[in-house]
Amino acid sequence: MVSQLAVSASIEIAAPASRIFAILADPRRHVEIDGSHMLRCCLDGPDRLGLGSEFVMAMRLWGIPYRVRNRVVEFEENRLIAWRHFEPQHWRFQLQPTQSGTRVTETFDYSYWHLVGRLLLVALGWPRRNKPAITQTLALLASTAQTSPTETSA
Numbered sequence: 001m002v003s004q005l006a007v008s009a010s011i012e013i014a015a016p017a018s019r020i021f022a023i024l025a026d027p028r029r030h031v032e033i034d035g036s037h038m039l040r041c042c043l044d045g046p047d048r049l050g051l052g053s054e055f056v057m058a059m060r061l062w063g064i065p066y067r068v069r070n071r072v073v074e075f076e077e078n079r080l081i082a083w084r085h086f087e088p089q090h091w092r093f094q095l096q097p098t099q100s101g102t103r104v105t106e107t108f109d110y111s112y113w114h115l116v117g118r119l120l121l122v123a124l125g126w127p128r129r130n131k132p133a134i135t136q137t138l139a140l141l142a143s144t145a146q147t148s149p150t151e152t153s154a
Contacts, residue, residue, distance in 0.1 A: 005109065005110060005111035006107050006108065006109045006110065006111060007107065007108045007127045007130045007131050007134060008105055008106060008107035008108070008134065009105070009106060009131065009134045009135050009138055010103055010104065010105040010106075010138070011103070011104055011138040011139070011141075011142055012098060012100065012101060012102070012103050012104075013101050013102050013103075013104055013141065013142040013145050013146065014100060014101040014142075014146055015101050015102060015142075015145040015146050016097075016101070016102065017078040017079070017095045017096075017097050017102045018078050019145050020095055020102055020104060020141065020145045021077070021078045021079075021081070021095060023141065023144055023145060024049075024081050024093050024141075025048050025049045025050075025081060026047065026048060026049070027042040027045045027046075027049060027055040027057070027070075028041075028042045028045075028047070029144075030042065030057065032140065032144055033137055033140040033141045033144055034137060034140070035132070035133040035134065035135065035136025035137035035138070035139070035140055036130075036133035036136075036137070038059045038060060038061055039057055039058075039059055040057070040058040040059060040060055040065070041057070041058050042055055042056070042057055042058075043056040043057065043058050043067060044056040049072050049075070049081065049083075050072065050075055051072055051073075051074075051075035052071065052072060053071070053072045054069060054070065054071050054072075055069075055070050055083075056068065056069050056070070057070065068085045069085065070083040070084065070085045071083060071084055071085075073090065074090075074092065078095060079094070079095050079096075080092070080093070080094050080095070081093050082109075088110065089108065089109065089110045090107075090108075090109040090110075091106070091107070091108060091109075092105075092106070092107045092109060093105070093106050093107075094107070104138060104141065104142075106134050106137060106138055107134075108127075108130045108134065110127075
């Protein structure tokens, strides 16, 4: 879905929510599932994220390296994790158990931006660019979760 203020996609993954959530809650594993190919590594942060956790990612866009500090702003064990960077935008993963595994929805939510910021994001084409990256991230998450040998529990 690409709405005026958010971009999201969902996938059904044949793995328990706890296994998927363990991947999402470990910032060092985000590079494995990055469909945008912008992440390089986790420079700083806890081994496992929780509400209020901060982590720093090394990134690269158009050949230019930079760092992004993120803060976890939503957290419900095995159900929901979201972090923000550049203050107003959120990346959110929602997990819903199903009969055959877990339905995962990833959302890039830029509704927190002021009007001028939202218009700039749209003009630069970020919502359109985020959709394929989100779809690829979900596919990588599915592959990683389905081949992960063990579950990590908190």
